[in-house]
Structure formats: C-alpha cells, structure tokens
Amino acid sequence: MFTRWAYDEIDVMGHRFQRGDQVGLLLGAANRDPGVWDRPAKFLPTRPVKPHASFGAGLxxxxxxxxxRLELQIALPILFHHRPGLQIAEPPTYADVYHFHGLSRLRLKT
Ligand code: HEM
Known part of the structure; x- marks a missing residue:
C-alpha cells in the first residue's frame, strides 16, 4: 500500500478528491496478478521479461x-559461485508491515 496526497481538486476513476486529501492505494495483486503472470506465485527467474510493478511506476x-538491478547482477553470481548448492532451508517468513512487504527471515543451507 502506498499513500498519495491530492495537491488540487481532481477526479480520478469516478472519485472526487479535495486538495489535501490523503489517498491510500492498495496494489492488490501487483507482480502476482494471474491475469498477467503464468504461475504468479512461483519464482521463475528465467521468465520472459515483461513490465512489472517492483519499482513502482510513473512520477x-x-x-x-x-x-x-546492478547490485543483483553483480552480487548474485558471486554468491552462487561461492555457494553453488545454496537452497532455501525453510519457508520464508514475511514481515508484518503494510508498506514494502519484505522478508523478516530467510534461512538458507548449502
Ligand atoms: C530491489 C531494490 C528496490 C526495490 C524493490 C525498490 C522499490 C521501490 C518502489 C516500489 C518505489 C515506489 C514507491 C512509491 O511509489 O511511493 C521506490 C521508490 C524509491 N526508491 Fe526504491 N527500490 C529499491 C532500491 C532502491 C535503492 C537502491 C535506492 C537508492 C539508492 C532507492 C531509492 C528510492 C527512492 C529515493 C524512491 C522515491 C522516488 C520518488 O518518490 O520519486 N530504491 N522504490
């Protein structure tokens, strides 16, 4: 979920917002939208490249x-080179936060 402020009176998708209104925007499915992605819950790093919501959009x-992107391209090959048998040891735990729903725990084994 992201929040935005209306800087002026504006109509968006049938809603009238006043200047100063705070608007909560919920990314319902984002990168797991089954209408966009084949097997959306599966981590498939070799999927065909398509526009995605990971870095937001617009302004x-x-x-x-x-x-x-550079960090991942540089760091992941080094990690996999030094730990070729790297595997997920247990299901990841997601942090209980509404903004940037990242992992709180990811246990790996080699
Ligand atoms: C994988 C890593 C990252 C992800 C998934 C990510 C994701 C995002 C997303 C979704 C937004 C949009 C937030 C919104 O719409 O309100 C955003 C904005 C932003 N990110 Fe990242 N980010 C990453 C790495 C970074 C790094 C490395 C930096 C800085 C060195 C950075 C700096 C920023 C800044 C300053 C904004 C605000 C841009 C604005 O509001 O105009 N991010 N990021």
Whole structure:
C-alpha cells in the first residue's frame, strides 16, 4: 500500500478528491496478478521479461532501480559461485508491515 496526497481538486476513476486529501492505494495483486503472470506465485527467474510493478511506476518510479538491478547482477553470481548448492532451508517468513512487504527471515543451507 502506498499513500498519495491530492495537491488540487481532481477526479480520478469516478472519485472526487479535495486538495489535501490523503489517498491510500492498495496494489492488490501487483507482480502476482494471474491475469498477467503464468504461475504468479512461483519464482521463475528465467521468465520472459515483461513490465512489472517492483519499482513502482510513473512520477515516483524508484530512483534507485538501476543501482538495485546492478547490485543483483553483480552480487548474485558471486554468491552462487561461492555457494553453488545454496537452497532455501525453510519457508520464508514475511514481515508484518503494510508498506514494502519484505522478508523478516530467510534461512538458507548449502
Ligand atoms: C530491489 C531494490 C528496490 C526495490 C524493490 C525498490 C522499490 C521501490 C518502489 C516500489 C518505489 C515506489 C514507491 C512509491 O511509489 O511511493 C521506490 C521508490 C524509491 N526508491 Fe526504491 N527500490 C529499491 C532500491 C532502491 C535503492 C537502491 C535506492 C537508492 C539508492 C532507492 C531509492 C528510492 C527512492 C529515493 C524512491 C522515491 C522516488 C520518488 O518518490 O520519486 N530504491 N522504490
């Protein structure tokens, strides 16, 4: 969920917002939208590349996206080179936060 503020009176999708209104925006399915993704709950790193919601969109698109992509391209091959048998040891635990729903625990084994 992200929040936005209306800077002016505006109509969006049939709703009238007043200047100063705070709006909660819920990304219902995002990258797990079954209408977009085949087997959306499965981690398939070799999927065909398609536009996704990981870095947001529009005016607030993540300014760190190029750095984050570089970090993954550089760091993951090094990690997999040093730990070739790396596996998930137990189901990951997700953090109980409404914003940036990341992992709180990810146990691995080699
Ligand atoms: C995998 C890593 C990352 C993910 C998944 C991610 C995701 C996102 C998302 C979804 C947004 C949009 C938030 C919104 O719409 O309100 C965002 C915004 C932003 N991100 Fe990232 N991010 C990542 C890494 C980074 C890094 C490495 C930096 C800085 C070095 C960064 C800096 C920012 C900033 C400053 C914004 C706010 C942009 C704005 O509001 O105009 N992010 N990020």
């Amino acid at each position: 607030h698109f993540c300014v760190g996206a190029p750095l984050a």
